[in-house]
Amino acid sequence: MLKIENLTATVADKTILDGLTLEVNAGEVHAIMGPNGAGKSTLAYVLGGRPGYEVTGGSVEFMGKDLLDLEPHERAALGFFLGFQYPVEIPGVSNVQFLREALNSQRKARGEEPxxxxxxxxLAREKAGLLKMDMEMLKRQVNVGFSGGEKKRAEMVQMGILDPKFAVLDETDSGLDIDALRIVGDGINTIMRGPDKAALLITHYQRLLEVVKPDYVHVLARGKIVKTGGPELALRLEEEGYEVVAA
Structure with a gap:
């Protein structure tokens, strides 16, 4: 579903990704862990098409197409979803307005009726209920006045409504208490587990992986994947640290 080969990318003329190779097949959930500055968020932003992140080499194929050749909205219409480490506030726009416009824009791009x-x-009530979020929250302005945990849960509601084929979730567990972590983790399992879906979780901690249980865990260091294993690799990272495991 997603095939990254020898990807290199720079930010402000500094090389961050340096020959990263990764393949995620349909039906799989992968997790990426690594030290600060390793390139985890850069990978997410490159895949999402954020301006300022220049790809200088390699390729990314998604759903049989050249992902890097598509605009961000075209990637979304194809079924790509990016969950942000720091979801932004959009004053003056309600969640309901935002989500309906986003969904119908994607449906239009796919030739579907709004x-x-x-x-x-x-649909919104169903997905909000899944994340145990009151519909009144969705009537509020996008992320305005939301706690960190509420922002992440609202973003998961967004993912449920858009129903992507592939999701990259950048530190979705940050800012979540124990109960919210369980709710969000269960939501990821419900929304993104399936034979025609896949997900890539970027995280610093093993606690989210206890709920989601990825098929593979990768260590990203020095701009590339340096080690791959099963869920037990995350436990080893917790116990030994990145310097030992990624050496």
């Missing part, structure tokens, strides 16, 4: 207001609200 959802009516009633059908959309029914």
């Amino acid at each position: 959802l009516s207001g009633g059908d959309f609200l029914k």
Whole structure:
């Protein structure tokens, strides 16, 4: 589903990704862990198409297409979703407005009919209930006045509504208490587990992986994947640290 080969990328003329290779097949959930500055968020932003992140080499294939050749909205319409480490506030726009416009824009790009207001609200209630979020929260401005945990749960509701084929979730567990972590983890399992879906979790901690249980764990260091294993690798990282494991 996603195939990255020898990817190199720079930010402000500094090389951050340096020959990264990774393949994620349909039906799989992968996790990437690594020290600060290793390039985890840079990878997420490059895949999402964020300006300022220049790809200088390598290739990325998604759903049989050249991902790097697509604009961010085209990547989203193809089924790509990026969960941000720091979800932004959008004053003056309600979550309901934002999500309905986002969903119907993607449906239009795929040649599908837009959802009516009633059908959309029914879908939104279903997905909000999955993340144990009150619909009143979705009537508020996007992330304005939300706690860190509320922002992450709202973003997971967004993922549920858009129903992507592939999700890159950048430190979705940050800012979550124990209960919220369980709710978000269960939401990821419900939304992104399936034979035609896949996900890439970027995290510093093993606690989210106890809920989501990835098929593979990768260590990203010095701009590339330096070690790959199963869930037990995350436990080893917790016990021994990156310097020992990624040496």
